[in-house]
């Protein structure tokens with residue numbers, strides 16, 4: 001069960017807190033070498049490597065990596081009505097929230113005839129990863145595709161691992177929801193190989209390199225995204241899930257336990273952390289946790305995650321210290337279940353997504369809140385953010401000066417170019433004003 005980190009009576013510095021933050025023993029950096037060699041195989045041997053890797057890691061050899069159009073059409077046709085309806089509702093909510101993430105273009109007039117515009121340009125082509133190992137993630141199709149479409153990305157490719165249960169095809173619900181969203185370029189490939197295929201392209205199957213790879217995945221997927229960052233953009237390292245709950249004695253211990261188990265269910269490497277100023281609450285959560293871990297379907301996986309070094313109950317003196325710890329941890333998901341939620345919320349700087357109050361569990365955000373569930377893990381939320389329409393957009397500056405506006409600023413350019421000993425820069429301006 002959860003180990004205890006007792007911070008009561010201490011006031012560690014940020015560096016001190018960072019050293020105490022629980023993290024999995026197998027992290028992204030530990031998976032880098034494996035990811036790199038898997039990517040190299042794909043660069044060298046293309047589709048054959050992807051088929052070999054499916055056989056090796058997914059236990060099945062697909063007949064081809066590219067998913068044929070008729071398979072997508074059949075999957076769309078075969079979507080169960082309740083799944084189709086749930087997907088459509090999620091799509092509608094995620095689309096509405098994603099539209100609000102598109103920044104407005106700006107025009108700044110610095111003087112008469114001197115204008116700097118800022119426009120938001122979508123990346124041209126993206127590769128979206130949808131996990132499918134220990135669990136399959138049709139919801140991640142929506143979380144990837146919708147913001148890319150809202151941003152105006154022209155070319156979208158999607159990948160998910162081959163499933164042995166379906167003879168090497170991708171999971172039919174993933175195929176069906178991709179088709180529902182109008183995606184036609186889909187590949188049965190998983191893990192680091194899929195990320196490498198997106199980054200470098202695969203000749204022979206028409207897979208052209210992408211400019212950005214996004215989507216969640218296990219530690220190998222996250223490591224592969226780190227490896228390919230020099231050739232393609234990524235969203236964030238959205239690897240093995242974590243949840244951190246800040247709770248005081250007003251929280252319902254069963255709600256807290258249920259939420260910790262819900263995210264531990266993803267992966268043995270998932271982190272479940274409770275931070276509380278109430279030892280009584282900690283004890284009651286531990287009781288409920290034991291009952292829930294024993295009863296839940298994926299009990300062995302959940303127990304391994306909860307028992308892992310990455311999971312803990314952290315005892316603090318007060319909720320200010322709880323917020324300091326959360327900021328050092330940089331959780332993917334932060335839940336705040338305390339009496340005065342806004343006071344704690346105001347102290348939070350770092351989190352992928354924040355779930356406030358007793359009736360906003362992480363599972364809500366996983367499927368139906370309208371927020372995006374692809375979020376930075378492993379402390380990356382200290383500097384990165386979750387997937388959004390903005391992930392697929394780049395600000396570009398457009399400079400528009402007329403003759404008079406350039407003439408007015410010419411002495412500034414002359415002074416600075418002379419100071420930098422780059423006189424040709426100044427001459428490019430004076431050439432325009434010979435007299």
Ligand SMILES: NC(=O)c1ccc[n+]([C@@H]2O[C@H](COP(=O)([O-])OP(=O)(O)OC[C@H]3O[C@@H](n4cnc5c(N)ncnc54)[C@H](O)[C@@H]3O)[C@@H](O)[C@H]2O)c1
Nearest residue numbers: 131132133134135190191216217218238240241266374375
């Ligand atoms: N942070 C987020 O936004 C977010 C969202 C959803 C899920 N997740 C995480 O995504 C992950 C999903 O993992 P999954 O395993 O179910 O699916 P996955 O698709 O991420 O991983 C399966 C693939 O991993 C590769 N693989 C498996 N074993 C390997 C090995 N020993 N060496 C090299 N490669 C190997 C294979 O290529 C396989 O196809 C979980 O960790 C979950 O927590 C994160």
Ligand SMILES: N[C@H](CO)Cc1c[nH]c[nH+]1
Nearest residue numbers: 137139241366373374375
């Ligand atoms: N909790 C995951 C994000 O870390 C997302 C997810 C998808 N399905 C279930 N959960």
Ligand SMILES: [Zn+2]
Nearest residue numbers: 262263266366
């Ligand atoms: Zn989840």
